[in-house]
Amino acid sequence: MYDLAIIGAGVIGSALAYTLSAYxxxxxxxEKENDVAMGASRANTALIHAGFDPLSESLMGQLNVEGMRxxxxxxxxxxxEHRNTGAMVLAFSKEEEETLEVLFQRGLANGCRGxxxxxxxxxxxxxxxxxxxxxxxxxxxxAGVINPWEFTLAMAEVAVRNGxxxxxxxxxxxxxxxxxxxxxxxxxxxxxxxARFLVNAAGVESDRIHNMAAPPAFQILPxxxxxxxxxxxxxxxxxxxxFNTPTRAGKGVTVSPTIHDNFLIGPDSEIICDRTDTGVTxxxxxxxxxxxRRIIPSLDVRxxxxxxxxxxxxxxxxxxxxxxxxxxxxxxxAIKSPGLTAAPAxxxxxRDLLEEAGLSMTxxxxxxxxxxxxxxxxxxxxxxxTFIRDHPLYGRVICRCEAITEGEIVAAMQREIxxxxxxxxxxxxxxxxxxxxxxxxxxxxxxIMARETGRDPLEIEEDGRGSYILTGRTKE
Amino acid sequence: xxxxxDYELVVIxxxxxxxxxxxxxxxxxxxxxxxVERDLEAGGILNQCIHNGFGLHxxxxxxxxxxxxxxxxxxxxxxxxxxxxxxxxxxxxDLGGVKRIGLMSMTEGYRHVTxxxxxxxxxxxxxxxxxxxxxxxxxSGILTAGTAQRYVNMEGYQVGRRVIILGSGDxxxxxxxxxxxxxxxxxxxxxxxxxxxxLSRNIVQCLEDFGIPLLxxxxxxxxxxxxxxxxxxxxxVGEDRRPIPGTEEVFEVDTVLLSVGLIPENELSRAAGIKMxxxxxxxxxxxxxxxSIPGIFACGNVLHxxxxxxxxxxxxxxxxKAAAERVLGEKAGGDAPVIPLLPxxxxxxxxxxxxxxxxxxxxxxxxxxxxxxxxxxxRILVRDGEKVILSARRPYMLPxxxxxxDLKPEILSAVTGDHLTLAVES
Numbered sequence: 017m018y019d020l021a022i023i024g025a026g027v028i029g030s031a032l033a034y035t036l037s038a039y040x041x042x043x044x045x046x047e048k049e050n051d052v053a054m055g056a057s058r059a060n061t062a063l064i065h066a067g068f069d070p071l072s073e074s075l076m077g078q079l080n081v082e083g084m085r086x087x088x089x090x091x092x093x094x095x096x097e098h099r100n101t102g103a104m105v106l107a108f109s110k111e112e113e114e115t116l117e118v119l120f121q122r123g124l125a126n127g128c129r130g131x132x133x134x135x136x137x138x139x140x141x142x143x144x145x146x147x148x149x150x151x152x153x154x155x156x157x158x159a160g161v162i163n164p165w166e167f168t169l170a171m172a173e174v175a176v177r178n179g180x181x182x183x184x185x186x187x188x189x190x191x192x193x194x195x196x197x198x199x200x201x202x203x204x205x206x207x208x209x210x211a212r213f214l215v216n217a218a219g220v221e222s223d224r225i226h227n228m229a230a231p232p233a234f235q236i237l238p239x240x241x242x243x244x245x246x247x248x249x250x251x252x253x254x255x256x257x258x259f260n261t262p263t264r265a266g267k268g269v270t271v272s273p274t275i276h277d278n279f280l281i282g283p284d285s286e287i288i289c290d291r292t293d294t295g296v297t298x299x300x301x302x303x304x305x306x307x308x309r310r311i312i313p314s315l316d317v318r319x320x321x322x323x324x325x326x327x328x329x330x331x332x333x334x335x336x337x338x339x340x341x342x343x344x345x346x347x348x349x350a351i352k353s354p355g356l357t358a359a360p361a362x363x364x365x366x367r368d369l370l371e372e373a374g375l376s377m378t379x380x381x382x383x384x385x386x387x388x389x390x391x392x393x394x395x396x397x398x399x400x401x402t403f404i405r406d407h408p409l410y411g412r413v414i415c416r417c418e419a420i421t422e423g424e425i426v427a428a429m430q431r432e433i434x435x436x437x438x439x440x441x442x443x444x445x446x447x448x449x450x451x452x453x454x455x456x457x458x459x460x461x462x463x464i465m466a467r468e469t470g471r472d473p474l475e476i477e478e479d480g481r482g483s484y485i486l487t488g489r490t491k492e
Numbered sequence: 493x494x495x496x497x498d499y500e501l502v503v504i505x506x507x508x509x510x511x512x513x514x515x516x517x518x519x520x521x522x523x524x525x526x527x528v529e530r531d532l533e534a535g536g537i538l539n540q541c542i543h544n545g546f547g548l549h550x551x552x553x554x555x556x557x558x559x560x561x562x563x564x565x566x567x568x569x570x571x572x573x574x575x576x577x578x579x580x581x582x583x584x585x586d587l588g589g590v591k592r593i594g595l596m597s598m599t600e601g602y603r604h605v606t607x608x609x610x611x612x613x614x615x616x617x618x619x620x621x622x623x624x625x626x627x628x629x630x631x632s633g634i635l636t637a638g639t640a641q642r643y644v645n646m647e648g649y650q651v652g653r654r655v656i657i658l659g660s661g662d663x664x665x666x667x668x669x670x671x672x673x674x675x676x677x678x679x680x681x682x683x684x685x686x687x688x689x690x691l692s693r694n695i696v697q698c699l700e701d702f703g704i705p706l707l708x709x710x711x712x713x714x715x716x717x718x719x720x721x722x723x724x725x726x727x728x729v730g731e732d733r734r735p736i737p738g739t740e741e742v743f744e745v746d747t748v749l750l751s752v753g754l755i756p757e758n759e760l761s762r763a764a765g766i767k768m769x770x771x772x773x774x775x776x777x778x779x780x781x782x783x784s785i786p787g788i789f790a791c792g793n794v795l796h797x798x799x800x801x802x803x804x805x806x807x808x809x810x811x812x813k814a815a816a817e818r819v820l821g822e823k824a825g826g827d828a829p830v831i832p833l834l835p836x837x838x839x840x841x842x843x844x845x846x847x848x849x850x851x852x853x854x855x856x857x858x859x860x861x862x863x864x865x866x867x868x869x870x871r872i873l874v875r876d877g878e879k880v881i882l883s884a885r886r887p888y889m890l891p892x893x894x895x896x897x898d899l900k901p902e903i904l905s906a907v908t909g910d911h912l913t914l915a916v917e918s
Contacts, residue, residue: 244625245622249759249762292718293629294629294630295627295628295629295630295714295716296625296627296628297627298625298627298713298735301625301627317625318623320622320623320625321620321622321623322620322621322622323622323625323627324630397602400596400601400602401601401602401603403602404596404598404601404602405601408598408599408601409598411596411597411598411599411600411601411602412578412580412597412598413530413580413582413596416530416580416757417759419580419582422598451617451620452617452618452620453620453621453622454639455617455618455620455635455636455638455639456617456639458639459639459642459643459646459647463647473647473649474649477632478631478632478633479630479631479632479719480719481719482718482719482720483631483632483633483719483720484632484719484720485632485633485651486643486649486650486651487649487650487651487652487653487746488649488650489648489649489650490644490648490649490650490674491648491674
């Protein structure tokens, strides 16, 4: 019997598990995929939003700035890759400039600091490749970029270290209230998992989970967004995050640097029927490239390393849905942008709501926070010699494009939540993230993973369950 | 520069290019040579090319890739040239004469060495799906042909049962045959251009002999599958290389092998500040294969993508000899006037891109690839201004096959204009 079960190990479920792991509670985190951060938390624009965009009266507006500040703190505490780049909203016309003023005022109301409306000329001084047609810009210095899966993973790791239980490959198929307890059916042989409190953090599936526990209250409109990832060889294209001014015709696209110094452009926005459809389409990619060239005319998508898509959990209410929807049942649902940024604040709010609903919060006597990751690239040149002498595995580069060493791969396997597939390793060590997309390092990563775990290489998968790489031995 | 460097020559890369350069530099008189290889052994990509067809030009016999590698590795051993394996070069800097190279390995840790000259021989990598932006989902079962080749030939694993190949580069063609021999069914090889990318002999020996259709002017317009590839949609393309609606055909496959081009691996070269040619993807070089930084030379696939390893060996020997000449002060280089060699109409690229006008002793071999195939006889013209100074007949021309013309000293000495142009006769 658990005090609390959280359904969904994305950024929201992990942030809550992290927050509550400080209390004397038996916590279970349930995830249907083979790792944390497998939904929208893994495929998004990877931004720390400053907080000028959401309406002040919305939950998004109330939680964004708090989340943003806490996000930076957590990144430092948990050694999560991030960079405070600042962001600009670009106006291409007088009419769009008026919208900047609206965003500026809204940002002030939401608690943003340092907002400024600057001229097109001043914007081009910050971003030399920016279009000559940019008329004015809203500068938001607090925005930044983040490694979203590392952020999620880091919080989940600390939660697990402090006693939270993570159950992967477990899909919730039904919920039933038995007295004062929830029974979670997972389609397995067992008679279900029992917990006193349930939290729905199921992302794009959160309406389905809600409907298992309470009368329908909202509907998820799965919204697919596609992206280009461009190689850093295109040069220092942009230093900060560039947004179009939102208009009635749409939000435009974002051009931003990534924490690995590559560039991300996208997303578009398309409501789809199949919530699992993260495919990319020619027409959407062409349109994204066209919109991005409006911002940076010299942008060349031939430097593309990868295209991908994520499905966001938009809802018909156009806001987060956070509510004690039934006795002992809390929805943290319909979390879309700026959900990644707001996650720590959502977790704080959830903590308060759960306490109010009767979950007793007693701080643990012993809680071990913090996290440290060795990244070879970040070791100062003067220290490398000594470091490799003491840790020889960091002297062997496996991923050439991103200079990731065997030491980093092996270390990732020794953490609280070890990776089970080649892509899971990519999200941790960064192998295969660069321009060759694992062409060179893929076979070696697979070999190291097999060696370290004693698993048959044939069993090691590319990504999620069933994504096998090898089909057999030759000459059998 | 007063500083005495650790080595006369450091060769970066122990594939065929690096091996050839190191041996030739030794034969030209250098003794303090270091070859650095990131893999556990020398030979580079040859080690996974277990098919034959290598060495006809250099060794006058047909060898397999590992056999060819064995021969040129022996040349290094016989000369006692120092090699570091399992060692990555992380940085290359020009300190105004002496080069400083940052090395890292498990056994020797992180350190720097200095050298009077450097030969770049890092090879190339394969273009990926991201580079060609194929629509659809991202399941497992999409591999570059070279990665598949490594799994099958080096690690002993099969990577698929029902296979389609996108692109008709040589590795893709070789893998069509290899996968078939390992029991997989290869349904088709799909090429977006109206002509194949690889060598004609590979089209015949790897596709036609096995009854594998080559679909020219086609592309994969969509990949499907949630976990593993389940199907792909193949479409005919128009002259704009865009899929033509209504020509969709679905192939049920579990594997897509990509053979859609090779990219020279020049991250180190770029970081060192070497000037690059966007047409080759490699450094601009002079006739002696010296890059824009004096004392740094390049050869093999890091310079331009070759069709045959024999050509790599020949080129690398020239680079090694040139490095030795630089160290031993036999060629002044530097101040001579430079004649640029430019690609004219119909030409994909030319190499070298610059010729120093000095006392020409030997012919200069100019490599090129034409931009489009031509199945009728035609001529390659070298012009000095308007004047044709060399005309070479070809029975046909294919972009997949690297070609060359030799410019003789008497032709070069007579050049009066400020540049030369190489073009296909229109």
